[in-house]
Amino acid sequence: MTTSETQQASTMCTEPQKEHRWLQKLVGEWTYDVEATMEPGQPPEKFTGTESVRSLGGLWMLAEGQGEMPGGGTATAMMTLGYDPQKKRYVGTFIGSMMTHLWVYDGALDAAERVLTLDAEGPSMAAEGKMAKYQDVIELKSDDHRMLTSHVLGDDGTWHQFMTANYRRTK
Numbered sequence: 001m002t003t004s005e006t007q008q009a010s011t012m013c014t015e016p017q018k019e020h021r022w023l024q025k026l027v028g029e030w031t032y033d034v035e036a037t038m039e040p041g042q043p044p045e046k047f048t049g050t051e052s053v054r055s056l057g058g059l060w061m062l063a064e065g066q067g068e069m070p071g072g073g074t075a076t077a078m079m080t081l082g083y084d085p086q087k088k089r090y091v092g093t094f095i096g097s098m099m100t101h102l103w104v105y106d107g108a109l110d111a112a113e114r115v116l117t118l119d120a121e122g123p124s125m126a127a128e129g130k131m132a133k134y135q136d137v138i139e140l141k142s143d144d145h146r147m148l149t150s151h152v153l154g155d156d157g158t159w160h161q162f163m164t165a166n167y168r169r170t171k
Helices: 003-012 018-026
Strands: 028-036 045-056 060-068 074-084 089-096 103-109 115-123 131-142 145-153 159-169
Touching (some): 018 060, 018 074, 028 060, 089 115
Antiparallel strands (some): 028 159, 045 060, 060 074, 089 103, 115 131, 145 159
């Protein structure tokens, strides 16, 4: 085998590493409650939903959520998360029935292995036609409680939190 063939074979037959096993903590059935500030100066909106998270081969986490939307209606969203050993980074995607943008995640776990910070770029909520930098931060509070906070990088160079979601395990 050539070096290239060996690398391809190892990529195709990967055993889960400790970073992949960390993602398995998210597997299960969850309910969530969200508080989000949709427009500056407006009171936060609250909504709820459910999420089903499963493992794909012990390497990927697939989460499908359904819930209320700010302003009414319901939406479905899908998140994928995995770990890329070559990049030594967590990677993933996020899509939703309420948007046309494919969010691509790149992130890292903190030293205490409790907080996963995922960076992404997406449409600005403040300026039509512009892109902005975002962070989704997943914090494990316990085996049955995790919190997701979403932040956007402001023009002032600081991160502004605009959403908090608390997930509680039901199974």
